[in-house]
Amino acid sequence: MLHRIFTALALAVVILTAGCMGGLLHPPVVPPAIVPIDGAPPMGALVYTFPFEGGEETIRIEPDPAAYTGAKAADRQLYLYEDLAREEWIPIYYLAFADDPHQEPFYTDLLAALRDIREREDLDGDRYIELIAVFVQSIPHKTDTLAIEPKFPIETYVDGEGDCDDKSLLLAALLAREGYGTALFYFGEEEHMAVGVKSVGCCYLNTSYAYIETTNISYVGIPPAALADGAYLSSEPLVIPVGDGDGFYTASGEVAVIERALTLSRDRVEELNEELVVRTRELEADGEALAALDARMTELSRAGYIREYNRLVSEYNRLISAYNRAAEAYNAMLGEAESTVNLHNYLAGHAHDRPGSYLRALDYLMG
Structure with a gap:
């Protein structure tokens, strides 16, 4: 002021x-x-x-x-x-x-x-x-x-x-x-x-x-x-x-690279965070559906309804396979978000080191 x-x-x-x-x-x-x-x-x-x-x-x-x-x-x-x-x-x-x-x-x-x-x-x-x-x-x-x-x-x-x-x-x-x-x-x-x-x-x-x-x-x-x-x-x-x-x-050219990396990494983190929120809800819903199906199959097994139980096994396996693929994709996206946040925070926190920040920024943009 x-x-x-x-x-x-x-x-x-x-x-x-x-x-x-x-x-x-x-x-x-x-x-x-x-x-x-x-x-x-x-x-x-x-x-x-x-x-x-x-x-x-x-x-x-x-x-x-x-x-x-x-x-x-x-x-x-x-x-x-x-x-x-x-x-x-x-x-x-x-x-x-x-x-x-x-x-x-x-x-x-x-x-x-x-x-x-x-x-x-x-x-x-x-x-x-x-x-x-x-x-x-x-x-x-x-x-x-x-x-x-x-x-x-x-x-x-x-x-x-x-x-x-x-x-x-x-x-x-x-x-x-x-x-x-x-x-x-x-x-x-x-x-x-x-x-x-x-x-x-x-x-x-x-x-x-x-x-x-x-x-x-x-x-x-x-x-x-x-x-x-x-x-x-x-x-x-x-x-x-x-x-x-x-x-x-x-050194304006190197500064422009740093600024672009800061902007793109910030935008990418925002994009990933929005997608992660959606996928978290989807995984939670899928997990609840799997838990309900597992409970149903347990009841059938205990009651001796083997034919009905066996009929649900293939459906359960299909759902668990899809859930695992979704979880794997979620973890990959989460890993990208974490690495992008780390890159952005590094650049924002190392303004005292323009040469070093430039190399980090260039590596990210060339990624």
Whole structure:
């Protein structure tokens, strides 16, 4: 859920004295800004461990306490001295949080830690985007009902939690500083924010960006079917460019394979579940009929009606044979449903490992 944007339309005061006109001059917009507060105690190194591909990675840095304390105390209102359209002042407001210069040492340290992982794991550009995305996505998503305005990215890192706009600001700032074409997606109607990264495919709506959801670990290029509160993204977002670098995402083909496997496996499970319900009822009815026939034959045998008993034996054998065939088909269908559910859950639960998920998805589709 987006935090509120507080704006104030200020009046410029003009003073006339002795035939001369003097005044208080203001820029047209005064956005939020960090004023570092010296003397804040050290906070120690903050550690994040998160899943990535086949293992886990750890980030450990110590942000500047003066910058963090200043961010906490910052005035988060946007002061307007001109009547600007929303499409003009909303980008100014959010970019002030992402690009405040007092956060640059924080970004430098955090990106140094991420680059160490990139070099150790020999990540290409796509996997590096995914590393940064998964790191931010793994920060717990929490809406603070007392904090009605966005956080500066340094706050999100130190606090260890953030809302959709808090985490999106952090991710967009990091990707932009690593040279990727980056934007914020501002969904005013749905009160949601996400990130876009320049991509050669899997672009969101009519933009040139692949969608990245930040509220949970998810694939680059696959928007959520629904948000955490059940809402659907139906409006076109306001696109707020954050970085105009030449870097872009190129793994859209593999992402498309994963998305197709997710869709087909989900649809197949729904189809199988419906058929299994029908076949369960049929097997139960057939089982009851067999039990009734077996009871009837037992009565005939005990009563000495051998001829009638023998007449029913062939019918019983025919029914039991048909029942066994139906049960065998049911078990095969149940096995397919279970394996398809496992595949779908694996893909949904391993968005931190796009290369591995791609191989699983491809194997399923080629099946």
